[in-house]
Amino acid sequence: MDDPLIIAGDRFSSRLIMGTGGAKSMDVLGRALDASGTELTTVAMRRVDPAARGSVLELLRTRGIRPLPNTAGCHTAGEAVLTAKMARDALGTDWVKLEVIADERTLLPDPVELLDAAERLIADGFTVLPYTNDDPVLARRLEQAGCAAVMPLGAPIGSGLGVRNPHNIELIVEGAGVPVVLDAGIGTASDAAVAMELGCDAVLLATAVTQAQRPDLMAEAMRDAVIAGRLARLAGRVPRRRYARASSPPVSG
Amino acid sequence: MNVIINGEPRQLTPGATVAHAVKAVTSATHGVAAALNDEVVSRTAWDATRVTEGDRIEVLTAVQGG
Numbered sequence: 001m002d003d004p005l006i007i008a009g010d011r012f013s014s015r016l017i018m019g020t021g022g023a024k025s026m027d028v029l030g031r032a033l034d035a036s037g038t039e040l041t042t043v044a045m046r047r048v049d050p051a052a053r054g055s056v057l058e059l060l061r062t063r064g065i066r067p068l069p070n071t072a073g074c075h076t077a078g079e080a081v082l083t084a085k086m087a088r089d090a091l092g093t094d095w096v097k098l099e100v101i102a103d104e105r106t107l108l109p110d111p112v113e114l115l116d117a118a119e120r121l122i123a124d125g126f127t128v129l130p131y132t133n134d135d136p137v138l139a140r141r142l143e144q145a146g147c148a149a150v151m152p153l154g155a156p157i158g159s160g161l162g163v164r165n166p167h168n169i170e171l172i173v174e175g176a177g178v179p180v181v182l183d184a185g186i187g188t189a190s191d192a193a194v195a196m197e198l199g200c201d202a203v204l205l206a207t208a209v210t211q212a213q214r215p216d217l218m219a220e221a222m223r224d225a226v227i228a229g230r231l232a233r234l235a236g237r238v239p240r241r242r243y244a245r246a247s248s249p250p251v252s253g
Numbered sequence: 254m255n256v257i258i259n260g261e262p263r264q265l266t267p268g269a270t271v272a273h274a275v276k277a278v279t280s281a282t283h284g285v286a287a288a289l290n291d292e293v294v295s296r297t298a299w300d301a302t303r304v305t306e307g308d309r310i311e312v313l314t315a316v317q318g319g
Contacts, residue, residue: 009268018319029317044318045264045286047259047277047311056317057284085293091285095319206319 003230005202007179008095008148009233011037016226017068018205018247022158023215026054034065034208036219041065042097042204044072057091068129070097072111075110077117082169085120096121097204098130105205107157111138115145122146123157131183134164136171139158139180149178154195155185158207166198173199183244189225196229197237259308265304272299274310285310 004011021135023029033041043056060067069087074080078101084096100117102110109132121128124144129149130142139150152172155161161167162185173180182195183204192203203226212218254265258274265273271287271294279285287294288311294302304310 020317021319023317037257046316046318047316048281048285049316050279053314055284055315057315067292067315068319069315072318082288082291082293083313086286086288086311087294087315088286090284090313091315099319111258219261 001231003177003234005008007009007129010203011137012202014223014226015040015174015202015206016192016223017206017232018209018219020056020059021072021206022210024195024210026056026059027209028215029056030059032215032219033059033065034219035216035223036209037223041100041205042068042070043091043180044070045083045090046073046221056108067091067093068095068097070098070131071094071117072101074100074117075102075113076084076100077120080113080117081120081124084117084126085124088126094125094130095127098128098147107131109153111135115141118142118145118147124194128179133166134172136151136168136175136180139172140175143176143178147178149181149201150176151181151183153184156192157184159185160191161185161209162187163194163198166194169195169198184224189221192222192225193229193232196226199233203227254304254306256304256307259310259312269304270300270311271302271304274304275299277313278312279314281314285312287312 004016014037016038018041035161070078071083080100100110100113101107118128127148131151134152153164169181179201186205186208195203211221
């Protein structure tokens with residue numbers, strides 16, 4: 001079925017966006033990315049390390065996977081804007097996964113700094129994909145500011161707790177005119193399927209795959225879970241019932 | 254001339270440019286970005302942008318993350 005994900009006019013046949021953090025080695029990461037079928041994958045911007053071995057950009061380039069730089073580690077709008085501008089110059093893309101976190105313990109987004117950074121980057125021509133709280137009002141404000149997608153968390157980064165507030169995610173989906181990407185908190189395949197069944201347009205995850213016992217196998221599971229959840233959403237689930245409803249004709253006579 | 258590159262004190266010859274500062278910490282020419290005192294200096298301007306005493310230069314690249 002031709003059912004592309006479209007963000008800012010660009011088409012992706014995979015609805016699984018991957019992160020690259022947490023993998024034991026470039027080789028493990030490469031095999032996981034291959035198995036995931038992803039076409040868009042995040043990278044972080046850090047000071048160059050002369051001792052670094054292997055390049056994540058090269059890993060993505062050889063696979064035809066588009067890099068999506070993030071502003072991970074930034075605590076203020078100013079830091080995030082500078083990091084995004086450096087990513088644009090280094091990678092030649094004006095797309096950015098905008099992260100502005102409040103504190104190291106929760107890694108939750110700081111909504112005030114996030115909206116400020118989004119407005120500044122959009123004014124500078126960036127295509128902004130913000131990592132946001134599961135707050136329908138904030139999601140609406142980010143969309144109104146001109147963000148190309150909204151990316152609410154299912155649970156804190158790296159927690160693997162799944163979608164903690166499905167009701168809010170549904171509200172965000174209902175109100176959004178841009179793609180909704182469930183970002184962060186996915187622990188296993190069923191979490192990714194739930195996110196898609198709730199109506200999210202895509203899922204972004206890293207830890208659940210890179211830290212799994214077998215990253216390549218989990219990547220394959222995530223690929224299939226996202227597809228299954230998307231198909232189930234499009235198909236329309238049956239209503240939940242309190243009592244049984246026979247699926248065979250009644251026995252006559 | 255004393256400057257700070259990626260948080261470390263470094264010596265550059267007088268008249269050095271952002272290109273020299275980048276070269277001091279990496280041989281990579283692609284996938285790298287530089288900022289001079291918190292302002293991005295685009296790659297095309299590295300050769301023409303002079304560094305002065307006490308400047309702070311950040312040289313970033315993409316790494317695994319997110």
